[in-house]
Amino acid sequence: MLIVAVDVMSGDREPRERVAGVLRVLRLDGDLRALLVGKPAEIAPGLERLPDALRERVEIVPASQVIAMGEAPRTAVRRGRDSSMRVALNLVKEGRAAACVSAGNTGALTAISHFVLKTVESVERAAIMSAVPSSRGHTHMLDLGANTGATPLQLYQFACMGSIVARDLYGIEAPRVALLNIGEEDIKGHEVVQAAHALLGDGGVRYVGFVEGDGIFSGEVDVVVTDGFTGNVALKTMEGLARLIARRTRREFQSSVRGAIAGWIARPVLRRLAEGLDPRQYNGACMVGLRGVVVKSHGHADATAFARAVELAAHAARGELTSHIAQAFGA
Amino acid sequence: MLIVAVDVMSGDREPRERVAGVLRVLRLDGDLRALLVGKPAEIAPGLERLPDALRERVEIVPASQVIAMGEAPRTAVRRGRDSSMRVALNLVKEGRAAACVSAGNTGALTAISHFVLKTVESVERAAIMSAVPSSRGHTHMLDLGANTGATPLQLYQFACMGSIVARDLYGIEAPRVALLNIGEEDIKGHEVVQAAHALLGDGGVRYVGFVEGDGIFSGEVDVVVTDGFTGNVALKTMEGLARLIARRTRREFQSSVRGAIAGWIARPVLRRLAEGLDPRQYNGACMVGLRGVVVKSHGHADATAFARAVELAAHAARGELTSHIAQAFGA
Numbered sequence: 001m002l003i004v005a006v007d008v009m010s011g012d013r014e015p016r017e018r019v020a021g022v023l024r025v026l027r028l029d030g031d032l033r034a035l036l037v038g039k040p041a042e043i044a045p046g047l048e049r050l051p052d053a054l055r056e057r058v059e060i061v062p063a064s065q066v067i068a069m070g071e072a073p074r075t076a077v078r079r080g081r082d083s084s085m086r087v088a089l090n091l092v093k094e095g096r097a098a099a100c101v102s103a104g105n106t107g108a109l110t111a112i113s114h115f116v117l118k119t120v121e122s123v124e125r126a127a128i129m130s131a132v133p134s135s136r137g138h139t140h141m142l143d144l145g146a147n148t149g150a151t152p153l154q155l156y157q158f159a160c161m162g163s164i165v166a167r168d169l170y171g172i173e174a175p176r177v178a179l180l181n182i183g184e185e186d187i188k189g190h191e192v193v194q195a196a197h198a199l200l201g202d203g204g205v206r207y208v209g210f211v212e213g214d215g216i217f218s219g220e221v222d223v224v225v226t227d228g229f230t231g232n233v234a235l236k237t238m239e240g241l242a243r244l245i246a247r248r249t250r251r252e253f254q255s256s257v258r259g260a261i262a263g264w265i266a267r268p269v270l271r272r273l274a275e276g277l278d279p280r281q282y283n284g285a286c287m288v289g290l291r292g293v294v295v296k297s298h299g300h301a302d303a304t305a306f307a308r309a310v311e312l313a314a315h316a317a318r319g320e321l322t323s324h325i326a327q328a329f330g331a
Numbered sequence: 332m333l334i335v336a337v338d339v340m341s342g343d344r345e346p347r348e349r350v351a352g353v354l355r356v357l358r359l360d361g362d363l364r365a366l367l368v369g370k371p372a373e374i375a376p377g378l379e380r381l382p383d384a385l386r387e388r389v390e391i392v393p394a395s396q397v398i399a400m401g402e403a404p405r406t407a408v409r410r411g412r413d414s415s416m417r418v419a420l421n422l423v424k425e426g427r428a429a430a431c432v433s434a435g436n437t438g439a440l441t442a443i444s445h446f447v448l449k450t451v452e453s454v455e456r457a458a459i460m461s462a463v464p465s466s467r468g469h470t471h472m473l474d475l476g477a478n479t480g481a482t483p484l485q486l487y488q489f490a491c492m493g494s495i496v497a498r499d500l501y502g503i504e505a506p507r508v509a510l511l512n513i514g515e516e517d518i519k520g521h522e523v524v525q526a527a528h529a530l531l532g533d534g535g536v537r538y539v540g541f542v543e544g545d546g547i548f549s550g551e552v553d554v555v556v557t558d559g560f561t562g563n564v565a566l567k568t569m570e571g572l573a574r575l576i577a578r579r580t581r582r583e584f585q586s587s588v589r590g591a592i593a594g595w596i597a598r599p600v601l602r603r604l605a606e607g608l609d610p611r612q613y614n615g616a617c618m619v620g621l622r623g624v625v626v627k628s629h630g631h632a633d634a635t636a637f638a639r640a641v642e643l644a645a646h647a648a649r650g651e652l653t654s655h656i657a658q659a660f661g662a
Contacts, residue, residue, distance in 0.1 A: 182476050182560055183438070189479055214567045216571055217571040217575040229521060229561065233561050236545045237545065237547060238544075242572065245576055249604060252603055255600075259600040263593075263600075265589060266584070272583055277576065
């Protein structure tokens, strides 16, 4: 039985939304237990009237504090000792849970994860990694914002870790790894990407060179590596544009009788399109490089989206992500 | 009569594609003349059989070299003295043309523009600025890749210049300017955005703080400022995602009889949607901060897209972009 610790308090929505997401996963995955971390009074109502077989696989672990979405990472580490986030990470550290999920403040989650779990030996910094849609399925990207920058060595390490995750969690045999840059030619980009390019050229991963932003979606690479600033901007840009297009599509189909008729006939088609681009389907990003599995959920996640993050945590723990990375880094 | 110098040789497509784009603009804008810079033998065939009134407004200015798309900026400056790009920029410098357009290598265009025209006094670096779609029209973004990074002072200067362009070329009275970051809270981001945030807080522009990537499309800001690396990645990411969505939409509408019928009825709706997101409609980016108007076209631009870039150059020259920026910077 796999045990996942879930910080159900942190995030933009009510805790019950995340509790509902966890329960959804538990119903589908009979081999999973969840430790719901937070204020019992806010969690317990969501667990009423559950069938015994399900109720037995859920346990509330009390934590009195909640780290605010805007709280500075340093303060979060210093003052949030009994926060749901910290307690959930402690459960992983103590071996009581195999993975942890939180929809909280990214900066705080990164700082507390590094502080509580530490990185795998010789890994300098953990990175946030997630799948984004591409023309042939998915591309895996990191770092999506665990850090505000990256050194060449860190980019190299992200590439190695990303390659392991793509192989071991997503079954891509020899993942093609690329560095995000502002041109594909060897001479392009700033000093940091240039130095990382040189490091990656020396081997260790199947490095295919630079890609530009549009290369993320081409299906020609499996793992795209970048620093956390650029990666986070790219990810949020995708989310914003996808939402803009969805809104415009709705508006155009509603703007005329002809559009409305076409929209009615095209409903299944439009629904499939919307689902394929629904950011909720992509919710959940692994924080790779830590001594333990940590999954970051989008702060806005509803039950559907949060369930995805919980599934990802279980998948990563079962795939023994942490020990595979540790082996690769010779720890 | 406004005169625009056009480097018709540089770009991924044949010169005749860009010549056709120029002619399209000249037909609509009777007050415009074009100097087509490049190899006469490759340009002349595109000018045959033109009505006299149009032919009189076109002149070929010979240039024997073409800067390759992959050429390093430094080599381009040193060796491309008779290149179409350099000659076109010289025409602006000598006052023979009011603006210049090129679909060539961004790095070379940036380097040669800085070398030939120089920046406006006290402007450290020029930036590439363009409009992208938003939920309420457009957002203006810079730097989209003239530089591989930016100092806090440069970001501050980009904000000032972007504000002037949004006001004087796009009629936005008091443009709301934001800095692109990986969080909206004051404490977020790396040292450079933090320092730029402090500079912008001291005034000069209507600064509204940080936005994340999705904020580009919200319609709540008019000008988004970032360094050239991040900006270029964000722009290319948008292009790639828009193309992916367009491809998927076509595929879904073709995948079933129901979809095909709906697609047929929805044709005008789908066409409007596609046009609103067509990157060709957004082609042309001003290089702001130089002593002269320089417009960068996408390398892949076809006649339709290239025409947009030529129109933008004429619009920027008529709006006296350069002198407005020079005034603002006290030059």
